[in-house]
Amino acid sequence: MNAVVDRLAQFGSNAVPGVVTLLLVIIGLVPLGIPQLGLVVPPIALIAVYYWGIYRPDLLPAIAAFAIGLFHDVLSGGALGLYAFIFLVVRAVMASQRRFFLGKPFYVEWWAFMVVGAAAFLTQWVLASLYVGAYVKPGPLAIQALLTITLYPVLTGLMIRLRHAITRI
Amino acid sequence: MRAPGGNVLRLAGPVRAVIQRFAFVLLIAAAFLLMLLGRFDNALVERTRLAVVDAVAPVMDVVSRPVAAANRAADAVGDLANLRSELATAREENRRLLQWQTVARRLEAENAAYRALLDVKTEAAPLFLSARVIADSGAPFVRTVLMNAGHRDGVRAGQAVMNQDGLVGRVAQVGQRSARILLLSDLNSRIPVINGASQQRGVLVGDNTDLPQLVFLPNQAQVSPGDPIVTSGHGGLFPPGLPIGVVGSVRDGIARVQPLVEWHRLEYVRVVRYRLPRLAPAGEEQPVAE
Numbered sequence: 450m451n452a453v454v455d456r457l458a459q460f461g462s463n464a465v466p467g468v469v470t471l472l473l474v475i476i477g478l479v480p481l482g483i484p485q486l487g488l489v490v491p492p493i494a495l496i497a498v499y500y501w502g503i504y505r506p507d508l509l510p511a512i513a514a515f516a517i518g519l520f521h522d523v524l525s526g527g528a529l530g531l532y533a534f535i536f537l538v539v540r541a542v543m544a545s546q547r548r549f550f551l552g553k554p555f556y557v558e559w560w561a562f563m564v565v566g567a568a569a570f571l572t573q574w575v576l577a578s579l580y581v582g583a584y585v586k587p588g589p590l591a592i593q594a595l596l597t598i599t600l601y602p603v604l605t606g607l608m609i610r611l612r613h614a615i616t617r618i
Numbered sequence: 619m620r621a622p623g624g625n626v627l628r629l630a631g632p633v634r635a636v637i638q639r640f641a642f643v644l645l646i647a648a649a650f651l652l653m654l655l656g657r658f659d660n661a662l663v664e665r666t667r668l669a670v671v672d673a674v675a676p677v678m679d680v681v682s683r684p685v686a687a688a689n690r691a692a693d694a695v696g697d698l699a700n701l702r703s704e705l706a707t708a709r710e711e712n713r714r715l716l717q718w719q720t721v722a723r724r725l726e727a728e729n730a731a732y733r734a735l736l737d738v739k740t741e742a743a744p745l746f747l748s749a750r751v752i753a754d755s756g757a758p759f760v761r762t763v764l765m766n767a768g769h770r771d772g773v774r775a776g777q778a779v780m781n782q783d784g785l786v787g788r789v790a791q792v793g794q795r796s797a798r799i800l801l802l803s804d805l806n807s808r809i810p811v812i813n814g815a816s817q818q819r820g821v822l823v824g825d826n827t828d829l830p831q832l833v834f835l836p837n838q839a840q841v842s843p844g845d846p847i848v849t850s851g852h853g854g855l856f857p858p859g860l861p862i863g864v865v866g867s868v869r870d871g872i873a874r875v876q877p878l879v880e881w882h883r884l885e886y887v888r889v890v891r892y893r894l895p896r897l898a899p900a901g902e903e904q905p906v907a908e
Contacts, residue, residue, distance in 0.1 A: 475674075478753040479682045480763070480884065481689075511638070515645045519652070523670045524678075526755045526762040526798055529663065530652030537645055577759040580657060581805055585759045586826065 462615035466501040466509040467517070471610065473497050473604075474521045491597035492519060495569060496563045496604045499562055502543030503550045504612055514540040528580040535569050555602075563598050570594040668793040671764065675796035675840035678752040680767050685751075686885055744857045744892035751884050752796070761787075761826060768795040772783055777853040778890040784861040784878030785809070785849060788889055799887070802862070802877060803830055810853050811862060812845035813839075822847065822862065822875060829866055829874040841865055841873045857892045878904060 456596045472495040494517065501509040518536035534577045542565065543550075551556055570590050643670050649755075655663045659841035677739035697704065751769035767773050775849065779786045779799045787807060800807055811832070820835040845865040851858025865877035 471741070475677065475681055478678065478752055478755075479685050481685060482756045485897035505765065511642050511645055515649070518649075522652075523667050524674060524753060524764070525760070526764075527760050528653055529656030530649040533652065537642070537649065541642060569688070580653060581759055582806060603764070 463508055464612055465498050465615050466497070466544050467513050469608065470497040470513075470517050471493050471520065472511065472568070474517060477521075478524055482612075491600060492521070492532070493595050493597065493600060493604060495566065495597060495603055496562070496601055497538065498539050499543055499565060500605055502540040503547045503558070505615075506540065506544035507545065508534070509540060528577060529575055531573065531580070533571060534576070535572060538572075539565060539569060549570065555605075558605075559598075560569060562601050565602075566594055574609065598605050619796060622660075625902060636665055643766050656661075664791065667787070668791055669697065669862060671798070672796050673770065674795035675752060675764065675766055675768075675793070678764065679750070682750075682752050683832070689821065689885075723894075744890045747889040747891060749797075749889060751799075751887060760806075761801040761824065762790065763799050763801065764796055765799060765889075766796055767889065768793045768797050770794050771890055773797045773889050774891075777851065778856045778860060778892070780860060780888045780890060781879060784863060786884065788856070789889065803828060808894060809856070809862070810850045811847050812850035812858070813841065814848050815842075816840045816845070819850055819852070828881070832865065832875055834875040835873070841868055843867060846873050855892065857890060860890070 466548070471494075477491070478492050482556035498509070498514055498517075502514075507589050514532050514536040519530065521532040523537075525532075549559070570593065574590050602611060652663070680723075747767060749765040749771070751763045752766050753764040753832040755762045764777075773789055773792050775789050775792050777786060777789045785802060787799050787801040787804070788809070789797050791798040801823055802809055802822060803826065804824045806828045807822070807830070809822040811820065811822045812819050813832075813835075816839065818836055818839050820832050820839070822830050823833050826829045832847065834843065843865050847856055847862045847865060849856045849860040849862060861878055863879075864876045866874050
């Protein structure tokens with residue numbers, strides 16, 4: 450009986466990174482009704498992909514990052530495969546550089562997120578322009594990038610708690 | 619003592635790494651393949667996409683409700699604060715509208731009389747269908763929203779979508795219980811319009827900004843700020859005369875239109891189900907263009 454409960458708990462906690470990322474995708478698409486924000490809603494799921502890529506890449510495998518990114522593309526009506534690509538690459542880069550971040554203070558992680566976030570938005574801009582077949586104005590994307598970077602500490606605060614909770618199980 | 623299968627485990631490490639690397643490359647390739655397929659409107663990709671959106675629509679519907687409720691609550695608080703000034707404005711507006719009502723009634727009667735005299739064919743009255751917006755587009759280079767009504771509710775691709783202010787856009791893709799609306803500010807939006815002041819035709823072209831452009835006007839067209847822009851009804855699926863906006867600015871020969879819709883207040887929308895007065899002989903049911 451206990452073994453079953455343990456396995457369920459284990460399974461549940463293993464699913465946390467994927468579920469959190471998926472939830473952030475859904476929340477990111479809810480119409481918020483704030484003037485002007487609709488155009489520059491930050492893709493907050495990027496924060497989760499980055500975070501779990503550093504701390505638990507084993508629980509957010511490449512295929513999961515790909516699938517969640519694709520889910521975002523399908524729902525958002527944007528270029529199919531765009532976020533699948535971005536999430537996949539961000540997860541891979543963070544998973545390969547994770548040793549650098551472990552044990553470093555928080556601001557290092559945040560600074561690196563600014564670089565990764567900027568790179569992700571640059572990629573998005575170039576691919577989106579190619580996809581639409583026209584020059585896409587970079588303004589909204591830049592604001593989106595800034596918002597995402599600003600939101601990083603808030604969301605990681607939540608995810609740190611979740612990570613500690615699932616390591617205990 | 620070594621655990622059985624130790625050799626296998628020792629081998630498994632590098633093999634796993636190779637598989638993982640291979641999977642990564644494969645997934646990257648898949649992402650680019652999807653981008654290409656999606657770019658060229660592959661039918662299978664579109665169908666799959668609609669099926670997924672359909673499946674998730676109820677979830678988005680539930681998730682978006684508390685946010686919408688909170689927004690309404692915030693609006694209510696704001697309304698309370700502005701109650702007195704709003705009331706004065708509303709009274710003033712009501713007085714003006716009552717005068718207009720008299721004028722409108724007279725014109726209506728006059729119109730009916732002329733119609734009867736000339737035996738004019740009246741146009742099919744459009745049917746409306748209300749739906750809720752359940753998701754914004756999460757990408758800054760597309761202007762689309764999802765609504766919670768689809769094929770089973772009678773929504774078809776190409777139909778006009780309005781809200782209480784004016785035209786919002788048109789139905790772009792239809793699933794069983796959800797549909798995607800292409801907003802009139804999107805890069806791909808083209809709407810045949812007519813300038814209410816000069817009665818000249820044009821096309822309203824979205825360019826991903828809040829102010830779509832008015833193009834293909836006849837030469838020496840008279841456009842000036844403040845001109846009302848309405849749908850012309852050319853092309854069939856839009857009824858003529860739906861309000862869109864007013865000309866906001868005319869600069870370097872480019873007229874931009876300020877839509878009546880407030881984009882951030884897009885919660886409930888109305889789909890206009892409209893058919894052109896039929897050209898085919900009666901009894902031959904014409905399928906609505908999908």
